[in-house]
Amino acid sequence: MSDAPREIEALIEMMAKLPGLGPRSARRAVLHLIKKRGLLMNPLAEAMQAVAQTARECLNCGNISTGDVCPICTSEKRANGELCVVEDVADLWAMERSNVFKGRYHVLGGTLSALDAVGPDELRIPKLIDRVTSEGITEVILALNATIDGQTTAHYIADQLDGRVNVTSLAQGVPIGGELDYLDDGTITAALRARKSL
Amino acid sequence: MSDAPREIEALIEMMAKLPGLGPRSARRAVLHLIKKRGLLMNPLAEAMQAVAQTARECLNCGNISTGDVCPICTSEKRANGELCVVEDVADLWAMERSNVFKGRYHVLGGTLSALDAVGPDELRIPKLIDRVTSEGITEVILALNATIDGQTTAHYIADQLDGRVNVTSLAQGVPIGGELDYLDDGTITAALRARKSL
Numbered sequence: 001m002s003d004a005p006r007e008i009e010a011l012i013e014m015m016a017k018l019p020g021l022g023p024r025s026a027r028r029a030v031l032h033l034i035k036k037r038g039l040l041m042n043p044l045a046e047a048m049q050a051v052a053q054t055a056r057e058c059l060n061c062g063n064i065s066t067g068d069v070c071p072i073c074t075s076e077k078r079a080n081g082e083l084c085v086v087e088d089v090a091d092l093w094a095m096e097r098s099n100v101f102k103g104r105y106h107v108l109g110g111t112l113s114a115l116d117a118v119g120p121d122e123l124r125i126p127k128l129i130d131r132v133t134s135e136g137i138t139e140v141i142l143a144l145n146a147t148i149d150g151q152t153t154a155h156y157i158a159d160q161l162d163g164r165v166n167v168t169s170l171a172q173g174v175p176i177g178g179e180l181d182y183l184d185d186g187t188i189t190a191a192l193r194a195r196k197s198l
Numbered sequence: 199m200s201d202a203p204r205e206i207e208a209l210i211e212m213m214a215k216l217p218g219l220g221p222r223s224a225r226r227a228v229l230h231l232i233k234k235r236g237l238l239m240n241p242l243a244e245a246m247q248a249v250a251q252t253a254r255e256c257l258n259c260g261n262i263s264t265g266d267v268c269p270i271c272t273s274e275k276r277a278n279g280e281l282c283v284v285e286d287v288a289d290l291w292a293m294e295r296s297n298v299f300k301g302r303y304h305v306l307g308g309t310l311s312a313l314d315a316v317g318p319d320e321l322r323i324p325k326l327i328d329r330v331t332s333e334g335i336t337e338v339i340l341a342l343n344a345t346i347d348g349q350t351t352a353h354y355i356a357d358q359l360d361g362r363v364n365v366t367s368l369a370q371g372v373p374i375g376g377e378l379d380y381l382d383d384g385t386i387t388a389a390l391r392a393r394k395s396l
Contacts, residue, residue: 020223029216045246052239
């Protein structure tokens, strides 16, 4: 016989599919949920159903929101001519948390990747090129991850937009609070090449 | 403004309360769920609601089950006179996975703890003493964690049952596959004291 009832095993299996949880931690999480079923499990199931019903991708930028167009795209205040291109919604949220960028976003939904057969049409690159014209964008800021795929995608987008708009990218260098001894060679090389006079 | 819509922030906050997930991994899990809302999020919410409605503690042993009395307590095959006492349902599931114990269980729901003011009545100790008589138990096997609280609880239960029934506990020693060099002093001491002739 199985060690837990069938419904509970099914729940554990689904929880184990979440990133960051394996079979063992999913089991622990489900036991915790069952112990707190009134306080945590019922509200969590309801919150999950509510989000599953309302959350969708913004038709304009790809951000996740509860309407067809997200609050950033509808806010006139954010129409300052700056467009920040990110790979993923998580990156958009990270930029928003830093609370320093006041323009709009464009979420690509990934990076170009020859290995995974991801071309420009799989990402939101055609839509990005449309928006640059239709929204009167003056600067496209590429905030892509400093990985090989991220940088390849950045160069591809810069080529496509060449001449139409000012294209910039995030600075690379020593992170704030970073200790040289713990940094990789690539970061030190980039930081040295981009050195500034004090 | 917040970096995610209110409903989504609420879901992230609840997910972050699960053991093994922090705010950052909860955010990542929720984004994953939103991306797979048809395939994973809706079924997960439904499975969670189903378990929240049906799962309850077995009135006899404290195991989690979908009825008032769990399948192990109702199975006549498991009435072999052996009763295995565990701290938690997770420990019961671990024992069941090893597939070697054929008797019944009794889940205490924790350990005695002076610091947390947990006395015998907060655990299922009175019920355990009842069961020893009413179910004709011949051996009580204490499978409690090898922690100070676990061992204190084991000694307390052994005292309470003294003379009524044979009380044993799991052997302590070198775990299978364990290397002496990586074992703590306490385990080596226990294994040496309990050495057996080959």
